[in-house]
Amino acid sequence: MGIINSIIQLGPAVMMPIIFFILALVFRIKIGQGFKAAMLIGIGFVGINLVIGLLLDSLGPAAQAMVDRFGLKLTVVDPGWPVGATIGWGTPIVPFVVFGAIILNLVLLLLKLTKTVNIDIFNYWQFMLTGGVVYAITKSITISVIVSLLHFLIAIIIADLTAKRIQEEFDLKGISFAHATSAIFVPIGMGMNWLIERIPGLRNVKASPDEITKKYGIMGEPLTLGSILGVLLGILAGFNVADILTLGIKVAAVMVLLPSMINILVQGLDIIREAAEALLKKRFPDREFYIGLDTALLVGNPAVLATGLLLIPGALLLAILLPGNKVLPFVDLASLVFLIPMAAPYLKKNLIRLFITGLVIVTLVLYAGTSIAPYYTEAAEMVNVKLPANVSSTTELANLVGGATTPLGWIFIELSKLFS
Template identity: 55%
Template sequence: MAVIQTIINLGAAVMMPIIFFILGIIFGLKPSKAFKAGMLVGIGFTGVNMVINLLLTNLGPASKAMVTQMGLKLTVVDTGWPTASTIGWGTPIMPVLVVSFLVLNALMLVFKLTKTVDIDIFNYWIFLLLGAVIYAATNSFWLAVVMTLIVFGITLVVADLTAPYVQKQYNLKGISFPHLTCLAWVPFGIVGNWICEKIPGLNKIKMDPETIQKRFGVLGEPLTLGFLLGLAIGIMAHFPITKIISLAINVAAAMYLLPKMIDVLVSGLVIVRDQVEGQLKKWFPKREFYIGMDTALLIGEPSVLASGLILIPIAIVLAFILPGNKVLPFVDLASLMFLLALITPFAHRNMLRMIVSGTLVLICIMYVGTSIAPFYTKAAVQSGIAVPNGIKYMTNFIGSATTWIGWVLTEIGLMLKPLL
C-alpha cells in the first residue's frame, strides 16, 4: 500500500509514463522506444492537465459568480471532485479495496470475464468514494467492501460493452474506459437520443461540430465557438468587459489546445498499445484485450467541451426551479463536460441531443445529491475532512456516489443494515 500510495501521489502525469514504460518493456519494446512512449504519454497528460486547469481556473470564478447572481442559498453544497477524491483515498476501507481491485481485475482477465486491463489506478478514487458513502450509511466495513467490489467488476464488463462504440467514435483502437462516473450516464445518453428521435422537427436538427462549421464557416470552428461561449458565460456572470474578453479567449484557447495535447498523449499510447496487442495475439490468439484509461482522453472532443459549457447555466437554473432540490452547484460546475464524455457516441456527437441528455443527468444528480448528502458528509468526516464553515452538507457532481448507481446501492445498504 505504501508503494501504491507513493505512485498515486505522483499524479497521473508521472504515474502513467512509469506504467507505460513498464508495460512496453514487459511486452518486448526496446527500452529506448518504451521510454519515448512513456514520455509522450507523460507530456500529453501534462499538457492536458495544464489546459484543463486553464479552463477550470477561468470557469470556476465565472460559475460561482453566476450562482451568486441567482441568489441561490441551498443546504447541500457541491465541494467538487478534488474533495471527493480525497474522501475516497482517505476512507478506512481504502487499503483493502485497492488491493482487491487489482486482484479482482487479474482474476476476471484469467477467467475471461473481462477484456479490460484497468491501469487507470489514479481514478480508483471514484470507486473508493462510493464505498466510503456506503460505509458511512451502513457502518458495515465488509458490506461496503463487497458492494464496491461488485460495482468494480460490473464496471469492467460495461467498459468492454461500450468500448466498440467509443473506439469508433474517438478513433481509439484497443482502449476502454472503466470510469464509473461517466459509464453510469450512458443509459441517459441513449434515452436522451431516443427522446430527440421521437420528437418531430427535433429529430431533423444536426448540431455536430462538422455540420456547424460547414454552415457557419469560421463562426462554427471550435475556437470561435469557445470564444462565443466564454463571452456568454462572462456576461451571465456580470463580469466587467475586460474579464469577459479574458474568459472568452481562455475558453477558446482550451477548445483549440486540448485536442492537440490529447494527440500527443495518444501518440505515446499507440506505440505501447500496438506492441501489447501484437504480443497478446501471439500469447492468446483467440482473445482480445483493452487498456483501461481515464476519460480525460475524450474531453478534447469539441462537442463534449461545447455542450459541457452550455450545461453550466442550465445546472444553475435547474437548482433554482427543481422542487425539493437542496443541492447548490458550485465547484464542479466548471467540470460538467466530464459527464458527457461517454454519452457522446450514443448521441452521435449531436450537441442538442447531448445537452438534452446532460440536462437529464443534472436533474438526477441533484436529487441523488439531496438524498445522500448526510452520508456523503459523514464519509468526508470519516476521511478526516472538516466540513467548511457555513455548510450543512457536502456533495459533488463528478463522482460515483451521486450517480443513480450510488443512490441505488446506498438504499440497498440501508435495507440490509438491520440484518447485519
C-alpha cells in the same frame, strides 16, 4: 498500500509514465522506445492537466459569480471532486478495494469475461467513494467493499460494451474507459437518444460541430464555439467587458489546445499498444485486449467540451427550479463535462441532444446529492475534510462528479441503509 499510495500521490502525470514504462518492458519494447512512449504519455497528461487547469481556473470565478448573482440559498454545498477523491482514498476500505479490484480484473481477464485491462488506478476513487459513503452508513468494511467492487464490475462491463463505438467515434485504438462516473450515464444517453429519435422535428436537427461547420463555416470550429461560450458565461457572471473577452479567449484556447495535448498522449499510447497487440496475438491469437484509461482523453472533443460549458448555467438554473433540490452546484460546475463523454457517441455528438441529455443527467445528480448529503457529509468528516471558514457549520456536502451521485451509486447507498 504504502507503495500504491506513494505512487498515487505523484499524480497521473508521473504515475502513468511509470506504469506504461513497466508495460513497455513487459511487452518487450526496447528501453529507448519504451522511455519515449512513457514520456510522451507523461507529457500528454501534463499538457491535459495544464489545459484543464486553465479551464477550471478560468471558469471558477465565473461559476462563483453566477452563484452569487442568482442569489442561490441552498443547504447542500458542492465541494468538488477533490473532496470525493479524498473520501475515496481515505476510508478503511481502501486496501481491500484496491487489491480486490486488481484481482477481480485479472480473474475476469483469465476467464475471458472482459477485454479491459484497467490501469486507471487514480480514478479508483470514484467507486471507492460510493463504498466510503456506504461505510459511513453501515460501518461495515465487508458491505462497503462488496458495493465498491460491484460498482467497479459494472463500470468494466460498460467499458467493454462501449469500447468499439468510442474507439471509432474518437479515433482511439485499443482503449476503453471503465470510468465509474461517466460509464454509468451511458444507458441514459442511449435512452435519451431513443426518445429524441421519436420526437418529430427534434430528431431532424443536425447540430454536431462538423455539421455546423459545413453549414455555417467557421461558426462550428472549436475556437469559435469556445469564444462564444466563454463570452456567454462571462455575461451571465456579470463580468466587465475586459473580463468577458478574456474568458472568451481562454475558453477558445482550451477548445483548441486540449485535442493537441491528447494527440501527444495518444502517440505514446500507440507505441505500446502496437507492441502489446503483436505480443498478445502470438500468445492469445483469439483474444483482443483494451487498455482502460481516464475519460480526460474524451473531453477534448468539441461537442463534449461545448456541452460541458453549456451545462454550467444549465445546472444553476436547474438548482433553482427543481422542487426539493438542496444542492448548490459550485466547485464541480467546471467538471460537469466529465458526466457526458462516454454517452456522446450514442447521441451522435449532436450538441442539442447532448445538452438535453446533460440536463437530465444533472437533474438526477442534484436529486441524488440531495438524498445522500447527510451520509456524504459524515463520510467527509470521517476523513477529516474541513468546511471553509465562510461555510455554515449546518451546511451539508455532496459533489456533482463522482460515483456516489450516479444512479448506480445512489441505489447502492439507499440499499445499504437496510444494514445500518
